[in-house]
Amino acid sequence: GQRPAVLPNGMPAEAADRYRELGLWTGQTHWDLFERAITERPEHTAVVDRRRTLSYRELGEGIDRAATVLMAAGVREGSPVVVQLPNSAVFLETVGALFKLGAVPVFALPAHGSREVGHFCAMSDAVAYVGPRRGPRDLLAVADAVRRDHPEVTPVSVDERVTDPWAEATVAGDVVDVPDAEVPVTRVSPESLAFLQLSGGTTALPKLIPRTHDDYLYSVRRSVEVCDVRPEDVMLVALPCAHNFTMSSPGILGALHVGATIVIAGDPSPTTCLSAIDRHRVTQAALVPPLLLAWLNSPAVQEHDLSSLRTLWVGGAKLSDTAARRVGPELGCTLQQVFGMAEGLVNYTRLDDPEDLVVTTQGRPISEHDELRILDEDGREVAPGEPGVLYTRGPYTIRRYHRAPEVNARSFTDDGFYCTGDIVRQLPSGHIVVVGRDKDQINRGGEKVAPEAVENELLAHPAVHDVSVVGIPDEVLGEKICAYLIPRDGHREDFPSVTELRGFLRERGLSSFAVPDVFETVTEFPHTGVGKTSKKDQRGMAQPGPSRP
Ligand code: J2J
Structure with missing residues (x-):
């Protein structure tokens, strides 16, 4: 067909041409990446999870079996498919199969509730939803809600905890016959929509982030170079597979790019992960700051041989200097801080940076073609070294969200810069x-929560008159979620307990990580000069320490 004037990621065709001429975009697709590793390193171990160890050849076979099941669910070239699976080799088989079919994964996290997942189904025009067949109760409830509310979406269920998951997988409740046959590749344009990633909510419902093959794989290749990922490496996956950090910085796709081994931990706890490092001779892992603290403070550090570990990537939320300084001496490896975002821009401290830069900064961009603007409140560039809001544009940063014209108008400048909402200084x-941050968002140890999403659900409770949700300081998480509630008249005495409120929110389909840590009932909210609720004061109210003058 005709080439569109604007690519799915919002980039004009002229920008695409330039990135191609510069050699940044190479025309590679995500299936090409899988295919090369499968054909070039068939006997090398591709993935290890709690139950299965698959060579690249076996991964290729698993992908064909997954593809057969997905075709039975009506998945074809261009079909959006919501994937919500626990961390396991089945996740890789599913995503590989979707790429082989030219279909478009929509990357939900296991913690997303039915409210969010329903939104992903609707916004993407999903034809299928791949979820677990047995297992976590919350996840099964999401699958039930999708079946109930989205009859147009075909449910596919697969149990990652059995040795032959695809033999038992179901499509709309029926087991599918899976012959040992190769599924033909559907070749797609490298400029087409590769998948939809999710934004770390600033709006009540997460936005969908359209990434193309060309733009994303450029960032993966650059991450592989900056992080020195090698074919003999063994990468530990402790964070949710579907998250942008886990996928691409340098992540699962970085490992696949060089044909390395991916070890998927059953859970992120130090006990599980540190013993996996020892047993599988893991060379690298990606963590959010609270997990790094848990690892550093775990007695398991003494019990295991961690000498294989070369690099830890830590990002998603601000890492404290103190924790950063402990990595080298206590874990015997190099720290790379990562400041990234699913919209694009990724920064790393470099492996040969002096210690001071590694512990006190969040790194620098992976590409010399990343354009950064740091602006003050009036939209003027700040003086060098001064703090301001970071705007960015470049070869792998989107210039629009999927189907969200109003949000696009405030999140992107007319010339295509993305407003990150992060307040930064550049050295x-x-x-x-x-x-700091100039966006109404709570960063709970790397998990992004939109206060508005939580407020909307709490307001639906009959005992609640008004609600305001803010982030309050927490030593481990950086921030945790606090809901201030004003009871309705007549409900002051019988106001629901914390347990009841939590249950209410989960039942309404709110994601588990968005459920508040703290609930406070009050009679009124502090106000700003113009009568709006002052979230700034509310954050301060919960803050221990000396009061302001
Ligand atoms: C402070 N804030 C950070 C950091 C992200 C690699 C790593 C992380 C993400 C990610 C990612 C931070 N220090 N080191 O996609 O590829 C906050 C910022 C940012 C937002 C993006 C990757 N690293 N942040 O966290 O899309 O506020 O991506 O704008 O989930 O996380 O969140 P998200």
Whole structure:
């Protein structure tokens, strides 16, 4: 067909041409990446999870079996498919199969509730939803809700905890016959929509992030170079597979790009992960700051041989200097801080950076073609080294969200810069220090929560008159979620307990990580000069320590 004037990621065709001429975009697709590893390193171990160890050849076979099941669910070229699976080799088989069929994964996290997943189904025009067949109760409830509310979406269920998951997989409740046959490849344009990633909510419902093959794989290849990922490496996956950090920085796709081994931990706990490092001779892992703290403070560090570990990537939320300094001496490996976002821009401290930069900055961009603007409140560039809001544009940063014209108008400038909402300073070396945030978002140890999403659900409770949700400081998480509630008249005495409120939110389909840590009932909210609720004061109210003058 005709080439569109604007690509699915919002980039104009001229920008695409330039990135191709510069050699940044190579025309590679995600299936090409899988295919190359499968054909070039068939006997090398591709993936290890709690139950299965698959060579690249076996991964290829698993992908064909998954593809057969997905075709039975009506998945074809261009079909959006919501994937919500626990961490396991089945996740890789599913995503590989979707790429082989030219279909478009929509990357839900296991913690997303039915409210969010229903939104992903509707916004993407999903034809199928792949979820677990047995297992976590919350996840099964999401699958039930999708079946109930989205009859147009074909449910596919697969149990990652059996040795032959695809033999028992169901499509709309029926087991599918899976012959040992190769499924033909559907070749797609590298400029087409590769998948939809999710934004770390600033709006009540997460936005869908359209990434193309060309743009995303450029960032993966650059991450592989900056992080020195090698074919003999063994990468531990402890964070949710579907998250952008886990997928691409340098992540699962970085490992596949060089044909390395991916070890998927059953859970992120230090006990599980540190013993996996020892047993599988893991060379690298990606963590959010609270997990790094859990690892550092775990007695399991002494019990295991961690000498194989070369690099830890830590990002998703601000890492404290204190924790950063402990990595080298206590875990015997190099720290790379990562400041990234599913919309695009990724920064790393470099492996040969001096210690001071590694512990006090969040790194510098992976590409010399990343354009950064740091602006003050009036939209003017700040003086060098001064803090301001970070705007960015470049070869792998989207210039629009999927089907969200109103949000696009405020999230992107007319010339295509993305407003990150992060307040940063840039050092003469190019390194960035994240100093704050100019967006209504809570970053709970790397998990992004939109206060509005939580407020909307709490307001639906009959005992609640008004609600305001804010992030309050927490030593481990950085921030945790606090809901201030004003009871309705007549409900002050019989106001629901914390347990009841939590249950209410989960039942309404709110994601598990968005459920508040703390509930406070009050009679009124502090106000700003113009009578709006002052979230700033509310954050301060919960803050221990000396009061302001
Ligand atoms: C402070 N804030 C950070 C950091 C992200 C790699 C790593 C992380 C993500 C990610 C990612 C931070 N220090 N080191 O996609 O590829 C906050 C910022 C940012 C937002 C993006 C990747 N690293 N952040 O976390 O899309 O506020 O991506 O804008 O989930 O997380 O969130 P998300």
